[in-house]
Amino acid sequence: MVNDFSRRALLKTTALAVGAAVVSDVPARAELQGRDEGRGDPDARPQGRGTRLRTVGIMSPGDMGSAVGQALARHGLTVIAALGERSARTRALAAEAGITDVGTLENLVSQADLVMSILDPDAAIVAAQRVAEAMKSAGATPLYADCNSIALQSARKIGEVMKAVGAPFAEASIIGAPPRVPNRTRIYTSGPNAQEFAQLSQFGLDVRILGAEEGKAKAIKICYATLNKGTQAIFTESFVSAKRLGVFDALTTELEISQKSLLKLAQDGLQQMPPKAHRWIGEMNELAATYQDLGLTPRMLAGAADMYRDVSQTALGRESPENQRKISRSFVEFIVMLERDMPRS
DSSP, X not given: OHHHHHHHHHHHHHHXXXXXXXXXXXXXXXXXXXXXXXXXXXXXXXOSTTOOOOEEEEEOOSHHHHHHHHHHHHTTOEXXXXXXXXXXXXHHHHHHHTOEEOSSHXXXXXXXXXXXXXXXXXXXXXXXXXXXXXXXXXXXXXXXXEOSOOOHHHHHXXXXXXXXXXXXXXXXXXXXXXXXXXXXEEEEEESTTHHHHGGGGGGTOOEEEOOSSTTHHHHHHHHHHHHHHHHHHHHHHHHHHHHHHTOHHHHHHHXXXXXXXHHXXXXXXXXXXXXXXXXXXXXXXXXXXXXXXXXXXXXXXXXXXXHHHHHHTSTTTTSOHXXXXXXXXXXXXXXXXXXXXXXXX
């Protein structure tokens, strides 16, 4: 476990070094562009702070990203994505959400006022580097918002990547289910560009500003995800072990007597986890890196990453979130299926 965490840290360090090498002449072009505002095309999209949001780019419109994009589109924004290299599933989700495919990242950054990064946490830095290169190529610097559950040090590195190309950066984090129904999802933001990002609250999203200090939006997600997803990893280990040891019925009966709310929490939430487990591996490693940086043990969250890696390789883990929502299983049936596919010594 520790060696795996160390290898991941080495790979991330390499990625960060590559990102730091992004050298751009975009700041100069952006400065010239700013001087020319108010001349030429009256409908030209202004760059930099104070931009009125009209077009939002989503990276990437998966389960959460497509739902965020759909909410924004329904409330009047143009929502776009670069789907040239995306899967058929992602393309279908984007089409269903009303998200327009613009083909390339260069087209996306040229047209968007805001780019929202909503993807696997362990891909966040590489994605930011790719967007920075596209900004450099296109000569465009829209506001870039990382909305992923990543370590504080990862967020800082993404901010540095954006600064190198002259693009404003906003920290954000998403708590709750995809915003398909009202009042289930909150998006927290912090840092110097939080107010600009918070314009999204006018377009169907619940955006909450945690102040101008960088790191707060990531910090609340880190602490929340530790409780939420860390607990689900513990639930998984406990109930799978109980089934394998022949005490599942006795355990659930005892929980009905002494910890009814805890049992309900497991029954209500655990079945939604396997299709998302592959994304949570990287997230748990990001949380572990944060705790290590704070001087606390990273091992609990690194262990959760191991658990989600095992779950992701089961039949339940290979289901898509949209297909999983269509299937009705009892909690017992779910645990039986999960226990069957989990590793054995």
